[in-house]
Each structure stands twice: as structure tokens, then as C-alpha cells.
Amino acid sequence: MDINIFRRKKKIVVSVLTEKKVKETPVRCQSCGNLIKYEDLKENLKVCPYCGYHFRMTISERINLIADSGTFSEIDTEIKTVDMLDFKDLLTYKERIKQTKKETGLDCAVITGKAKIGGFNTAVGVFAFEFIGGSLGSATGEKLTRLIEYAKKRKLPLIIVFSSGGERIQEGIYSLMQVAKTIQAVDSFKKSGGLFIPILTNPSYCGTAAIAMTGSIIIAEKGSSIGISGPRITKEVAKQNIPDKLKQAESLLQNGFLDIVVDRYLLKATIIQFLKHYNRRAI
Amino acid sequence: MDINIFRRKKKIVVSVLTEKKVKETPVRCQSCGNLIKYEDLKENLKVCPYCGYHFRMTISERINLIADSGTFSEIDTEIKTVDMLDFKDLLTYKERIKQTKKETGLDCAVITGKAKIGGFNTAVGVFAFEFIGGSLGSATGEKLTRLIEYAKKRKLPLIIVFSSGGERIQEGIYSLMQVAKTIQAVDSFKKSGGLFIPILTNPSYCGTAAIAMTGSIIIAEKGSSIGISGPRITKEVAKQNIPDKLKQAESLLQNGFLDIVVDRYLLKATIIQFLKHYNRRAI
Amino acid sequence: MKYLLPFEKSLKPLYKELEEKKKNWETTNNIEEKIQQELKKIYNNLTAYQIAQIARHPDRPNTTDYINALFEDFIELHGDKKSGDDPSIIAGMGSFKGTTVAVIGSRKGNTLKDMILCNHGMIKPEGFRKIARIVNLASTTFKSPIITFIDTPGAFVSKESEKKGQIEAVSEPILALFKAKVPIAAVIIGEGISLGALSMSIADKIIMLKYSFFSVISPEGGASILYNDRKKSEELASSLKFTAANLFNAGIVDKIVNEPIGGAHRNKEKVIKATGDAINNELETLLKENEKQLKTNRIEKYKKIGIYAD
Amino acid sequence: MKYLLPFEKSLKPLYKELEEKKKNWETTNNIEEKIQQELKKIYNNLTAYQIAQIARHPDRPNTTDYINALFEDFIELHGDKKSGDDPSIIAGMGSFKGTTVAVIGSRKGNTLKDMILCNHGMIKPEGFRKIARIVNLASTTFKSPIITFIDTPGAFVSKESEKKGQIEAVSEPILALFKAKVPIAAVIIGEGISLGALSMSIADKIIMLKYSFFSVISPEGGASILYNDRKKSEELASSLKFTAANLFNAGIVDKIVNEPIGGAHRNKEKVIKATGDAINNELETLLKENEKQLKTNRIEKYKKIGIYAD
Numbered sequence A, B: 001m002d003i004n005i006f007r008r009k010k011k012i013v014v015s016v017l018t019e020k021k022v023k024e025t026p027v028r029c030q031s032c033g034n035l036i037k038y039e040d041l042k043e044n045l046k047v048c049p050y051c052g053y054h055f056r057m058t059i060s061e062r063i064n065l066i067a068d069s070g071t072f073s074e075i076d077t078e079i080k081t082v083d084m085l086d087f088k089d090l091l092t093y094k095e096r097i098k099q100t101k102k103e104t105g106l107d108c109a110v111i112t113g114k115a116k117i118g119g120f121n122t123a124v125g126v127f128a129f130e131f132i133g134g135s136l137g138s139a140t141g142e143k144l145t146r147l148i149e150y151a152k153k154r155k156l157p158l159i160i161v162f163s164s165g166g167e168r169i170q171e172g173i174y175s176l177m178q179v180a181k182t183i184q185a186v187d188s189f190k191k192s193g194g195l196f197i198p199i200l201t202n203p204s205y206c207g208t209a210a211i212a213m214t215g216s217i218i219i220a221e222k223g224s225s226i227g228i229s230g231p232r233i234t235k236e237v238a239k240q241n242i243p244d245k246l247k248q249a250e251s252l253l254q255n256g257f258l259d260i261v262v263d264r265y266l267l268k269a270t271i272i273q274f275l276k277h278y279n280r281r282a283i
Numbered sequence C, D: 001m002k003y004l005l006p007f008e009k010s011l012k013p014l015y016k017e018l019e020e021k022k023k024n025w026e027t028t029n030n031i032e033e034k035i036q037q038e039l040k041k042i043y044n045n046l047t048a049y050q051i052a053q054i055a056r057h058p059d060r061p062n063t064t065d066y067i068n069a070l071f072e073d074f075i076e077l078h079g080d081k082k083s084g085d086d087p088s089i090i091a092g093m094g095s096f097k098g099t100t101v102a103v104i105g106s107r108k109g110n111t112l113k114d115m116i117l118c119n120h121g122m123i124k125p126e127g128f129r130k131i132a133r134i135v136n137l138a139s140t141t142f143k144s145p146i147i148t149f150i151d152t153p154g155a156f157v158s159k160e161s162e163k164k165g166q167i168e169a170v171s172e173p174i175l176a177l178f179k180a181k182v183p184i185a186a187v188i189i190g191e192g193i194s195l196g197a198l199s200m201s202i203a204d205k206i207i208m209l210k211y212s213f214f215s216v217i218s219p220e221g222g223a224s225i226l227y228n229d230r231k232k233s234e235e236l237a238s239s240l241k242f243t244a245a246n247l248f249n250a251g252i253v254d255k256i257v258n259e260p261i262g263g264a265h266r267n268k269e270k271v272i273k274a275t276g277d278a279i280n281n282e283l284e285t286l287l288k289e290n291e292k293q294l295k296t297n298r299i300e301k302y303k304k305i306g307i308y309a310d
């Protein structure tokens, strides 16, 4: 266990495994250390066959996992990430957007649309961790807000899969404001009778986790790390050592903040269960 | 300190000092053990001049403390306590009501009415601990509910001074139901924009304390004991020792359940402060 | 019979004889008849305190039994989203005769480990807050009727609970249930004591099992306060008028579910089915009513409770 | 001068000289003039990171200073009624130019003891919940405008805080402020970082002191994430565009309160008065608006924030 924590600490920003990257070489499980053939891992929904560790999924794997085959259709594709502050860290933000787009084919850290899940019509959003750590920028916030309003207008259940390090620093205050904007949109959707099921996956931090916490029913994938701050910020500001365990989905469940923690292979079935109940409303 | 706790444990139902009872003999302070002349104690708002311990007040002393002189006028005087279950413990309930009435001149554990406080019109309720431990019976619940509706109708701030051991066991389920009935009335009053300031005095337990906890702004007198259960029930059902300190107003303040803990001599001034603010509403 | 109640002692030799006969493959008709007659004798003259003992029988069908038998696709929800998750409250969404319902119940636990985890059914602040949360979810989102199962010795009294605000938390489900714009049926299945039971009992219809009780205080606690003597529990129990029959007469309870001679634990399946039928009957009527009217009627009903001279 | 900022070092000999002269009863006009000139030189060319340092100056007027100077009959309220009382949030009712207002602010503490008690202004879950409670009280009961004072390094990060649900609590004031049917003015008086600051900043009008900052992350935290090097804070600070001037240009901030050369701590009284005037100006306009319209406008305003291509 200590060894795992050590390993995780060393590579804080864990990348998302894609076929392109690792098809040829076997993957080492971060949790148990076993070597797994990429094909086997993919077959097993990217869950380690030895220890059950949940590897990150790409956005398309995630959509395939949740939506009924071929039913997902994207909306608001015209919304794209831009640099508005002339931001620069190790790279200019403009360059970072360009590179990320080239690598992932995405314009934004979230894809939104409609899909059938178990035959039920839903509004679906999925975070792409591969797009700058799934961080919340203006485009992300705008797409989420429009998705929520889309769900509200069409009276669709809303499912959002979170996978995000938090606010997009490169967009400064605009990023922070997206938290408020999205939380308000969720609240208005819920007040209208809408069902919002956030799915928290590994990791869900800061403002995006706060958005997820406003869900009607809150589901997290097994072993996901969830908290007010990611590991770097925690190290920077906390005066005490905060055990990794406290940020695991299982602890949050015990502390009263999650409804259900599921294994990935049960995720879709669990969502369908709630969609069924929602569909059988009496009034 | 240990000595005090021991003393308190021995006399769990602390009586209310009245002139009739103790005018001639000096009173021993439960907290510091000093002897005090009754006249001096009365002069000092029944606060021990040596240690600041707050003795219980009779209902009329309490009204005099809070209401502007001569402004209190009672309502719903026709509502009287009756025995509906043919209840009997060491005494029949009928006999207990009769005796209590004779001793206190009261028909119910609460007196309700209107009064000016610092010149502001208010609806006021005061619990009489001397009436069967200020316990909540049907008549009590009905008078509280009517007072709350009186305040709602006339848009008056509502001040209720609590001093109660909890539900009136002798009225069985009817007593328990008064908790729900009163909480509902408070909620409806608050939703209409009403200001409800409960004053918790020593002691405030069980259902009556729960009612008080729904206040807009919650004030307690220094040193008051407040909790989900009185000492006897706590002893009966708790599997662990619960320190007296945890039920003291000061602890509840720290644990986030009270707005203000006041010395008795500042109580009226504090209430007036809020009435002033309430009266200067902008909208 | 795993566990005989104190007033059932006279059955002990009969049950022993029954077992003996069964072991020897002898006919048991005769002895079974005798047991029935003895049970009848006992159960036709039960005191209030004896009813409380039946209500607390460890083999009595409990919330989990009702949930398993009566609801399809039940899925449990956890946590109050504020301070914790109380295992003594089980809550979730299920299907009742094809309609989605929210189910909320108190849970004492079957095994010793569960009993400790559930604090023997005593509700923590996070339990009360969980009830309120699920009630709001049912009212706002799922627009589904709420069914509560009550079997609790009351609010948990402990250091931790006082710190977390038992005194505040207890009013949250009461307010949520008053506010709910959906039909509510409360079912008292075992013991229902004090604020713990009250917090789940605010309903359009209260159903009560014949040998359950609903009381302002436990007979033991009441005796300790009023007599300063726990041994007077039996005497006090009768005074408290807490049985289903008492409360039906008082107009607090709307429907009594019958139990066989010998109590629900002697025929679980039948009692659970009868309870399901009673719930169904009430819900059918309630679902026809306008939701706003439902809420107004509920508030009016509670406003009228109380007997006083005026 | 108790405490000079690193970039004010050139003032040290001048202040020393000033004190010397004062001690010897000599005239100080000349040296005071010199100090002013040096200050002007420094303050006319401040970097973003230097502004952050001024914003964090220990002698800078803080929430308590503003409350004491601007509100009559202020009475502090305590607790969130759920899980605790966070001293890092001060909240209560007061009178502002004859009108009742709810005042809510973050507090870093003046003495070392206070600083520890207040966690240096880092807000606990019970702090966020206290904000939400007082906002609701102002909106439902007192119908009074809400004025917030923001000076916080953010949400408190600790074991206890994660357990008590920092992640959930932080959204409560945001929702309460959006919902409030009364005018809201937020005043950023010092540092305003991350979700902690955001939670108090949802307002009809945001007022910001010239040398305060409002940022998605502290420059140190940001540098640690983006450069893996805390020392790049100064560089990152400029990128973050977090000063009053930046945010006014971005349309996030509605009004800047000017500060004298040398910062607010060099003329507390004047700055506090100017802040009071700015609040008064905004409230006067807001109080004329319809409360429902106010709320709708507020929601619309935030919905529009964000820059993207479409």
C-alpha cells in the first residue's frame, strides 16, 4: 500500500492510456505492479484484471461504456477553447491548446450531447482528462451550462462523467467563474424536477468536484480520488499530511457525500436502474 | 467543579425558587455553594452575585425581565390542560394538574400574549418550568401554535422563552405530536418572513429544544443545559457517559447550534438589538 | 422457536415435545393444536407491555424484510451530503406495483455486528438528515410516493450525536415530510419511540401493525422518570396507551394490519403480504388526490391533534 | 512602519532617518517629502505579484476594521446550525446609513492567537455553511441587503475539512447568494483566492480595492502546479491577470476603490471611508430595483461570463 502511494506521488498527473501510446508495450498496473497486455486491459474495461484498479478511460471509451451503441450525438461542437489572457507558463496557452487539439482531436475538455442509455433518452456530458487534465475553462463551462439547459428544456435526465483536476489556471478568473455558472445552472435544472446524476471518476478535484456534489444522486467509480484540492495544491497549502485514503470514493461514501460507489462494469447498469425509476414516476 | 456536577446529579428536577417558598431562609447557590439572601438574589435577576450562576425564574419574573413594564397582555387564556388518557403514575394526572394549578395559578406550561419589548410590538411566549417541568402537553402545543399564527397574521416578531424538560409523558402520543405541530407552525411563520427568536434557558430538552432549534436567531442564557434528552433519559439510554459540559449553552455555541449565549442582564438588550434591525428592514 | 418471550414460558415444554416428536418422525397434529390453544390463551389477553415485547421480538419481520419482499429494483442511497452516513437508516428508490417509490426505514440489524453498526436502530443526526434528503429527492425529482418503515428505540444519545446536533437534525425530516408534494404512508412495524419515530411518521396515512407500539417514551424510560424505578415499566406501559388499538381509537393511526395469534414472527410472509396490501390500498387513494391538497390536508391534520379544554 | 514589503526596502533608511529626526525634535518635512517621492516611484510601477503582497500586508485594513467603522449596532451571529462555528467567517446584522444589512466577511485574525483560531482566513465547511445560513436569513427574514468582505487564501485544506465535506459546503453560499432576493455587494479588500473567495463573491456589484487581487489560484500554488516551482510565483502572477485593473477591464469588477500611494495600510481611515461610500453608491441604486429582477439579472450576469470561440 505504501509503495502505491509513493508511486502515485511521483507521477501526479497521470496520463490517459491510449492505443496510439501503448498498443505495442504491456502496461504496468499502478496499484499492484503487474504487467498487463493493452488488449487485455481494454477488453476488461481498463480495469486491472489482477487487482481491480480502475485505469483512466479516454473520452470515446467512456462514451462507449455508457451510451447505447451508436446513440450518442454531440451538440454544441462549435464551442472551442481560446486563450483570452495571453497566458504563458512553461508553454504559451495558445501553443498548449494547439498541441492538445492535435493529440486528442478535441476542442474542449468536455463533450456534450444526447444519447440513449438502456433505451432511455438522456443528456450526457463526458470530461476528457486528456484535454489539459479535464480542467474547467470557459468553453467547458459554457458547454456544460448549455447541456444542462438542453436537458431542462427537453426534460431529459442529465448524466455527466467527471474526470478533472479542477479549474483551468490558464483562464484565470474566467475559469473560477465557470464553477458558479455551472452550479447555478444545475440548481435551476434540479428545481424544475430534473434528475442529475454525476459520475465521479479518478480524479475529481476542486471546482469540478464541487459541481458534481450538487447532483441529485451522486455516483463514483471505485477508487476514485475526490477532494477540494488535487495533490499539488494540497501539498502547497495544507499544514498537515492528508492521507490519500480520505480522498478515496470509499471514504467519501462513509462520510456521507456519495450515494453509491460502483465497479466500472456495474456503472451502466446502475445508471439504468435510476433512469427506470425516474421514468416510472407516478405524478 | 466536580462537586457541582455531583450536586446536580442528586437533584435532577431542580425546582423554581418562589418567594413563597424561600423568602425567609437564605438560598444556597448550586454552583458555588455560597448562601444568598433571597432578596439579594431577586434584586440581581436571580443570578448568583458570587459566581454568576443563573437560577431559574418564575414565569412572572421572566415576563417582567423581557417585556416593557405593564405591556404584556395574555391571549388564549381559555386553553387549559386536561387528562385525556386516564394517566396515572405516582399520582393520577388529574390530581397532578389540580395540585400544580393550585401551586402556580397556571392552567398550562406556557403563557402566551403580546407585549412591547424596547417599544417594539411582539408576540411572546414564556414556558413555566414550575408547571410540571415546563413539559409540552396538548394545551402547551395548542397555545404555542396559536401564538405563532397570531404573530404570522399580525406580522409580529415572535419571542419564546423556553424552559422545559421535554414532552409531557402523561399525555402520551398527543404530547409527541405537539412537537411536529409546533415545528410546522414555526416553519410556515418563517417562510412568511417572520422573525422567531427562541431564548433557551435552563433546561431545554427533547422536543421543546428541537422546536427552539428552528429559530431564525437562537439565543441561550449562560450556563443553560440543552440537549436531545434530559439527565434521567440520558442515564437510561446512553451507552456512554455524556459529560454535562457538552449540553451547556457554551458548548452548543462552539458546535455551531446557537447564535449567541448571553448573561441574563444582557438578554433584553440583545433581543431589542434584533428587533431594531428587523424594524429597519429595507424592502 | 429461537426465542420465547417471558410471558410465553408456558409454551416451552410444548415446543420441546414438538421437537422431540419431529425428531422421532411421530405425528405432530395433536401437539401443534395444543400450542395453538396455549398461544390463543396468551395472545387474547396481552398487556400493553407484552405487546411492546412482541414489537421488539428479534425475529419480528424488520425493515429489510419488508423492503426485500415488497419492492422491486430497490437501490439503496447513502449519506446526508453534510456529515455522514447512518446505517440505522436505510433509504432508496424502489418499485412498488409498477410505481416508483422512495422507501425509508429504520434498521436495527440482524447479526450482532449489524446491530452494533446500526446502534440497535437508534438514529444519529446524519440519519435524520438522510431521511430529509431522500424525502426532498422524492418530492422534487422522482415525484414518487414515500413509504416509511418505523422500528426504532429513538434518537441515538451519545457524545458524538450531541456534537453533531441531534437536537437540530431531528426536525429536518419532520419539515421535509410536511413540505413533500407527494403521498406519504408511514408504517409502524415494531417499536416506535419518541422523536426518532416521530421524525418518520409525518404522513398522510399511518399504518400500524397490531403488535407494534408508538410512544412518546419507552416504558422503561418513562418509568425511570416518573417512578424513578425502571421496574414500573409494565405499569406505565398501560398508562401510555401506545398500542395500535389505542392509537386507532385516538384517530392517530388510520389502519391496523392484523397479525396472527403468536405475532408476526410466527408467520412473516403472511404479515408482510398483508402490510403490502394495506400500503397499496392507501397509496391508491392518495395518488388520486391533488398534490397541493395532499400537503394542505397533511398540515391541517397535524394541527388538529391534541386534547385540551377551551 | 511596522513592516516593509520586500520591494519597499529602499524606504528603510528614509524611515530610519525620519524616526531619528522625530526623536531629536527636528523638522521632518523634508524627509517626509522624500519618503513620498520614493513611494510614488515604487507604487507607480507595481507588478502583479507586488500588488498581491500589498493585498496581504498584515497592517492592511481587514474585515473587522471595516465592520467597526462602517456599521452601527453590529451584532455577530454564530454557527451553521449543522456542524460547527468557523471563526474565519464573521457574520451578523448591522446598520448601514440607517438601513439594516447582513454583513459577512472572512477574517484572518490580528493577533497570533486569532490567526491560528481563524486558520489565517482559510474557510472551513462550517464557515461556508454559516455564510449560506446568514444569506438565507437576510433574504427570507430581514429582507436586508448583503455586504460581503473578501480576504481569504481560500478553503481550508485539512483532514477534518475533507471529512466535514469542504467539497459540498463550498457550493452552499454560491447557491444561497444566487437565490437571495435582496441586493448584494461584494467587496474584495485583500486577497481573494479560489473557491473560498468565489463563495462570497456572487453579487450584483463587485467592488474591489485598488491593491487587492482576485484569482483562481494563489500565485504560489499556480507556480507549483504549472512550473513545479514555487519560485515562479512572480512570473505567474502577471499571467493570471488578477488585479483590480485587470478585472475591471474584464467586466468582472464593477467599481475600484482607490488607495493612496503606499497602500491602504498607510491611510486606513481614508480607504475605509472611500469603501463605505462606494458600497453606499451601489446599494442606493440596487435598492431601487425590483427584488425579483435583481435575482434574474444576477443569474444572467454570471451566465454570460466566459470567453470561447463559437
Ligand SMILES: [Zn+2]
Pocket (backbone or CB within 6 Å): A029, A030, A031, A032, A033, A034, A048, A049, A050, A051, A052, A053
Ligand atoms: Zn492491478
Ligand SMILES: [Zn+2]
Pocket (backbone or CB within 6 Å): B029, B030, B031, B032, B033, B034, B048, B049, B050, B051, B052, B053
Ligand atoms: Zn454561585
